[in-house]
Amino acid sequence: MAFAMLSLEQPIRDDLVAGLRRDWVRLAEPGATWTGMQRISLAAHARAARSGVSLTEDALSATAAEAAAVLGARPASVRVGDVQKWTEAGLDPQSYVELIGVVSRTSAADSILRGLGAEPEPFPAPVDGSPSGEVASDARYRRAWVPMVGGTSIVSALSLVPSEMNAMFDFHGPAYLTMEQMADPVFTRGLDRAQMELVAARTSALNECFY
């Protein structure tokens, strides 16, 4: 079973393990625009780039491999010109948004395991099948670099691809807080809310993320 984490000093809470396992199941399955094999390749390129390694394999276009590697290792370096360049090279907005979802969550899982002293989780075997093609037809370009449904907001950032938006929320709750818990400034689990926000802010500072 994925995320057995047998090397850990003590068990970790069930909802966090369940969230990680759920995401690994999703990673292996066909998405809206990428096959399961391609999704795993995106994650693999991002993981390798974080270790300073470049992968050479042909499950992805060179453009997709580059975007996954850049977003995996140097997210703060991404500029609108990069997104335009990748789009002009054939990476359509829905494929780019799904790539963001896959790379961002697998980067997150890797960091959680690294923090807890576990080895990186091996990637799952891909599930056969074709991408669903499901995208939000009412998404529009507004103030950000990708189309979104409704206003320009971090909670709708991946809304062009509903399955990726749902996956983001499914990860966000157990790793940090649900949207309902976020409304509570005194929410406490192992850390109180202020301690959580100190960790969030420092992580964002090291990642040079202004938002």
Added chain:
Amino acid sequence: MVSHLEMLSSSVHALGHTVDLLAVTDRNVDPRLHGGIELLNFVDAVLGGSASEISVARSALRSALGWEATVDAAGVIGNFEMMNRIADATGMPVGKGRRRTSADMIDRLGLARFDHVAED
């Protein structure tokens, strides 16, 4: 970062604690939050340290706040590894209203240098 510095300020106020926000960008500053130094050391190790440095930081955090808190800290780091990538890759702007209300904090912490998607 701006969003979570605001949330840090709000939660500290609601909890009756104190914090020096400058500690988020300047490691010479004590955050003045219980376990704050151990939490910051853990974040720094996970994002940029070796396995042994992470182990040392994790042990110190566990001694200071316990295992459950250490797991929470790892989860929050992971979540913001995700959210930072989403914000940066989608060009998520910080709105003009938030820039105004957070202007003093942005200036004091020198955050403008991280602003890759400033709107006109």
